[in-house]
Amino acid sequence: MAEQAEEIGRSVRAMLRRADRCRLSTALARDGSGAPYGSLALLASDQDATPLLLLSDLAEHARNLRTDPRICLLIEETEGFEDPLEGPRTALLGRAARVEDARLLARFLRRNPSAELYAGFGDFHLYAVALERAHLVAGFGRIHWIEAASLQLAGAGPLAAAETGILEHMNQDHGEALRLIATVLLARPEVAAAAPWRMTGVDPEGADLLRGVERARIAFERPVRTPEECRVELVRLTRRARAAKAAPPAGPRSGSG
Secondary structure, three states, X not given: OXXXXXXXXXXXXXXXXXXXXXXXXXXXXXXXXXXXXXXXEEOEEOXXXXXXXXXXXXXXXXXXXXXXXXXXXXXXXXXOOOOHHHOOEEEEEEEEEEEOOHHHHHHHHHHOHXXXXXXXXXXXXEEEEEEEEEEEEOOOOOEEEEEHHHOOOOOOHHHHHHHHHXXXXXXXXXXXXXXXXXXXXXXXXXXXXXOOOEEEEEEOOEEEEEEOOEEEEXXXXXXXXXXXXXXXXXXXXXXXXXXXXXXXXXXXXXXXX
8 A cells, every 4th residue: 555655646746746837726715705716826846746836915816825725736637638537637735835935936937937027026925835635536447545645755955955056057068968858758859949958947756847938857767865866867867868869760670571
């Protein structure tokens, strides 16, 4: 059971880390009814998979949270399915609280550059969501509740402290490696005159890439906890991408008549 819980937790975290938006549900405070209120919000996550939101005090959902901090974030990956209900989705339940943290805000803005237009306004504040449990629907017969202990990662502090330096180094010195990772390992198309791929985030389970408004994520083979472990994994990915690029294309097999 413990192994299954860990596997489900990884699946939920992977969806969360790939997401840049969510359906946000709060309890309506305006009329005192506590009725469900849904809206759309930009989303990021911290190293340990804590969800992050940037909300305006003037928005209905922020007013709701001042009365009742309980929150539900719905993330779905249903695009491309003939029947959207066949696609995976997860509902994250927890409690949101305002935080004043420059590192977390920087991480949110790297994930959502468009938010830089209003992040400095006095009515906008960052919220961190303390997860309590999640409901994952990953396909027919694959429906699970998962508790907080299996949702978040501990021990990501050293990597979080070094993240800015890692990103600066990769973006300034290893742009070609990022291009290969995106185009070879993630099969993203080469686009003439496009902006270069940039690394916008790194966490124990992978790295986030951005080209214009196009996002991509490369998963690590194994979790990394320190800057050195992260360096080793990024080198491994780069070598793998170069080897795949250099490999001759597979041709038709010759028969024996």
